[in-house]
Amino acid sequence: MSETAKKPSFILSVGVLVVIAAIISYGILGLGQDAHMPIVMATAFAAIVGRFVLGIRWGKLEEGAMSAIASGLQAVLILFTVGILIGVWVTGGIVPGMIYYGLDILSPAIFLLATLIICSIVSIATGTSWGTSGSVGIALLGIGAGLGVPAPITAGVIISGAYAGDKMSPLSDTTNLAPAVSGSTLFDHIRAMCWTTGPTYLIVMAITIFLGMGYAKGTLDLVRIEAIQQIMAKEF
Numbered sequence: 001m002s003e004t005a006k007k008p009s010f011i012l013s014v015g016v017l018v019v020i021a022a023i024i025s026y027g028i029l030g031l032g033q034d035a036h037m038p039i040v041m042a043t044a045f046a047a048i049v050g051r052f053v054l055g056i057r058w059g060k061l062e063e064g065a066m067s068a069i070a071s072g073l074q075a076v077l078i079l080f081t082v083g084i085l086i087g088v089w090v091t092g093g094i095v096p097g098m099i100y101y102g103l104d105i106l107s108p109a110i111f112l113l114a115t116l117i118i119c120s121i122v123s124i125a126t127g128t129s130w131g132t133s134g135s136v137g138i139a140l141l142g143i144g145a146g147l148g149v150p151a152p153i154t155a156g157v158i159i160s161g162a163y164a165g166d167k168m169s170p171l172s173d174t175t176n177l178a179p180a181v182s183g184s185t186l187f188d189h190i191r192a193m194c195w196t197t198g199p200t201y202l203i204v205m206a207i208t209i210f211l212g213m214g215y216a217k218g219t220l221d222l223v224r225i226e227a228i229q230q231i232m233a234k235e236f
Contacts, residue, residue, distance in 0.1 A: 008054055020042040024039060024042050024153075068181075072182050095126060096232045110212055112211055115158060119136060120161040125169075129166035133162045141158065144185070148215060168197060170187070
């Protein structure tokens with residue numbers, strides 16, 4: 001900061017944070033826009049406050065912005081590589097292969113548990129919870145409906161496995177970005193998350209086993225499973 005620059009007060013800091021959150025939220029949720037322009041507007045607001053309210057020279061503002069961007073570049077480079085890797089895996093049939101063989105282990109009694117594990121493995125391998133939910137998750141949702149498992153329960157287990165895998169995946173964007181901006185390392189970050197994610201995951205596994213007992217007498221929709229596998233076998 002320059003000699004005339006002022007240190008932001010707690011109230012000003014909170015106020016700027018609230019306004020930035022409001023700008024981004026209104027742009028995305030209220031106007032239905034992509035996040036890019038709301039973020040640009042929020043950045044401009046923060047820069048105006050820094051320049052005209054706190055008296056920070058533009059050179060220092062630019063230096064701070066460049067420093068923040070540089071801290072995330074390592075994660076960005078990893079994400080470029082991950083994007084290529086996932087594309088190769090999908091085209092080469094690795095991800096569909098995980099789904100194909102994962103469907104083979106399903107049975108009514110362990111359907112929910114298997115769903116959790118399959119979604120977790122696919123999400124760890126791809127680093128994306130949305131991609132997992134939109135691919136294997138859709139297939140499992142249909143199979144669960146054939147077993148008589150309520151869709152909200154199946155969807156909850158799918159999302160739990162997908163998010164848990166995404167959180168612990170070294171290919172995930174947020175998992176790479178968090179240690180990059182905080183000065184930690186990727187695997188130190190993952191090891192630290194094990195202390196909270198591990199017990200939670202075990203609790204969810206216990207819940208799926210308990211709930212699965214109620215559907216143990218269900219009939220597995222083998223026709224639906226075979227149809228999905230046949231499509232995958234033909235495509236990949």
